[in-house]
Amino acid sequence: MLLLYFFITCFSFVLLLKPLPFKPLPPWTSEMRLLSFWFLKDLFLFSYLGSLRSTLLKVLINRIPLKTTIKNMRLSASARAEKSSLDDEAGGMSVLDLPELALECILERLPPAGLCSMAGVCTSLRERCVSDHLWEKHMKQKWGRVIGPAAYREWQRHLASRKDLGSCKQGKPKWFMRLLSMFWPSSWSTPKADPINNSKQRSSPPVNSIMSWYLALETGKFRFPAQVFNRENGDVGFMLSCYDASLSYDPGTDAFQVRYPSHGRRAIATESGVPWERLRAPPFDTSPHDLHISDCLNDVRPGDHIEIQWRKHKEFPYGWWYGVVGHLKSCDGNENYCRCHNSVLINIKILRTDIVVLEFHQYTPGSRWRSTAVNRKEQREEGNEADGFYGGIRKLYNNEEICRWKRLWPTEVVESHY
Amino acid sequence: MSSSTDSPTLTTETTQLSPQPDTETAKPTKKITLKSSDNQIFEVEESVAMEFATVKSFFEDSPSTDTVPLPNVTAKPLSQVIEFCKEQIKFKANPDEAQKKKYNAEFVTEKSDKDLVDMIPVANYLEIKDLLDVLNQAVADRIENKSVEYVRSFFGIDNDFTAEEEAALRREHAWAYEGVDED
Structure with a gap:
């Protein structure tokens, strides 16, 4: 995996450099940029690449006309004097009598609403302002936390259902699609349409642009799937859980309208005014009905924070429930004698235990929801109609995730599941 | 310190408030003459002129030149750009990020929209990155929430x-x- 990571990183880096001499960049380069960006979780590396790219661009765009300018300056003093101001750089000038690069910088610094205003100024600015590279940043900043591949697929379905879609499937190489499907985080980059050729819809952003997706989200016109903590806020039965739901944004209140799927006889429920803090993108790109196959079971030890899948009935979707790894009954929790982790060294012999105890401290001691046990070796759904069914586990490595669960902690001890 | 603004020759000088730590600039200050497209003459200290990458590379290519023609640049934005760079030289000598930020903010605040927009091609042509950043941000700030x-x-x-x-x-x-x- 690590090797692959490096390969992708370097590969996309080479791609970044290579198409530079050709302007405009081929449509898929922006996708490659997005792809590399998803891999470079390390922000430093990303900004480094970004600045390198912009430096290179700058050198290419700026330096070349500059050199010719200096040559021109030397050619003839009289000819020089007659040159009208900025004439010989006209090729590098934009509609606003600003250098291309400066205009680009200004657009990059505009917030989404500012970009929309600029897009309404004239057709030439329109073409610039709908460009994906300007919206990537805004998309990530505002929606990155709650948008996952499922939401992207939903958007693609939404687009496909629109009659006026036209030819948006252009220009996406098959190999790229394969690469894309291997790594889900990149799958929300969009195929790019040429806004110039799209003269029929000169006033609208290309339907498959990041801008149009951003606007669909921002205006609440597009419902998307995501996960919501503490479903039906205040319902103790869902305390410290996280469930899949369908959401739409309300820009007026900066909160969400949420629709929860029905669970058996429990009808579809809706909730409005759900704040950003209670949302997340699903951690895995799997159906909420699928058992999650854990890769952390040999790694968990007492005190670790986890989420476990749980559902009341087999036909219901799973939710993720927060808990901590506890000690076995036979163990008093004393560090020196604890055998609850499979590689604890006691008296030179390595003792193994395959049982992992999970505790849910939000429930009263003695409650049947207070703890459960899973086997490290056998991954399957465990449970019964009375207690519900426990599925896969994900260990929380990220302190931010743990803190979020703690912020959601109920003020009182919870008596029951829903 | 004198700053003669008598036409037709506009002369601007860097006021020497503090001794320059740079040994090169401690020598008797060399002046460089810049000529705008509307034939205004600007005499600026070498250290200021070297802030303009374009001028700098011009001198590197032909060191014997005494006047640098700037056919792309008119006098008004050029004088404002020089004003900015003179201040930046001071901050280079005595780094004070807070003061620099304050100066940069004031510099753009007091300029008209037209002045800002007119300076951008000049800063771009002369390759003064800091100024370009300040100007681009200022323009973005002025239009970001407008109709x-x-x-x-x-x-x-x-x-x-x-x-x-x-x-x-x-x-x-x-x-x-x-x-x-x-x-």
Whole structure:
């Protein structure tokens, strides 16, 4: 995996450099940029690449006309004097009598609403302002936390259902699609349409642009799937859980309208005014009905924070429930004698235990929801109609995730599941 | 320190408030003459002129030149750009990020929209990155929450959308058009 990571990183880096001499960049380069960006979780590396790219661009765009300018300056003093101001750089000038690069910088610094205003100024600015590279940043900043591949697929379905879609499937190489499907985080980059050729819809952003997706989200016109903590806020039965739901944004209140799927006889429920803090993108790109196959079971030890899948009935979707790894009954929790982790060294012999105890401290001691046990070796759904069914586990490595669960902690001890 | 502004020759000098730590600039200060497209002459200290990458590379290519012609640059924005660079030299000698930030903010605040927009091609042509960043940000700040009409007049752009296109845009971007500042 690590090797692959490096390969992708370097590969996309080479791609970044290579198409530079050709302007405009081929449509898929922006996708490659997005792809590399998803891999470079390390922000430093990303900004480094970004600045390198912009430096290179700058050198290419700026330096070349500059050199010719200096040559021109030397050619003839009289000819020089007659040159009208900025004439010989006209090729590098934009509609606003600003250098291309400066205009680009200004657009990059505009917030989404500012970009929309600029897009309404004239057709030439329109073409610039709908460009994906300007919206990537805004998309990530505002929606990155709650948008996952499922939401992207939903958007693609939404687009496909629109009659006026036209030819948006252009220009996406098959190999790229394969690469894309291997790594889900990149799958929300969009195929790019040429806004110039799209003269029929000169006033609208290309339907498959990041801008149009951003606007669909921002205006609440597009419902998307995501996960919501503490479903039906205040319902103790869902305390410290996280469930899949369908959401739409309300820009007026900066909160969400949420629709929860029905669970058996429990009808579809809706909730409005759900704040950003209670949302997340699903951690895995799997159906909420699928058992999650854990890769952390040999790694968990007492005190670790986890989420476990749980559902009341087999036909219901799973939710993720927060808990901590506890000690076995036979163990008093004393560090020196604890055998609850499979590689604890006691008296030179390595003792193994395959049982992992999970505790849910939000429930009263003695409650049947207070703890459960899973086997490290056998991954399957465990449970019964009375207690519900426990599925896969994900260990929380990220302190931010743990803190979020703690912020959601109920003020009182919870008596029951829903 | 004198600063003669008698026409036709505009002469600007760096006021020597503090001794320059740089040994090169401690030598008797060399002046460089810049000539704008409208034939105004600017005499600036070498250290200031070297802030202009374009001028710097010009001198590197032909060191014997005494006057650098700037056929792309008119006198007014050039004088403002020189003013900015003179201050930046001081901050180079005595780094004070807070003061520099304050100066940069004041520099753009007191400029008219036209002054800002006119300076950008000059800063770009002379390759003064810091100034370009300051100017680009200032322009972005001035237009970010303004109406479409305001932005048009800011840049002097004609509306080339048809009435239908314009109406469609307003429908689509209604949320962005709400709550803009007064023009």
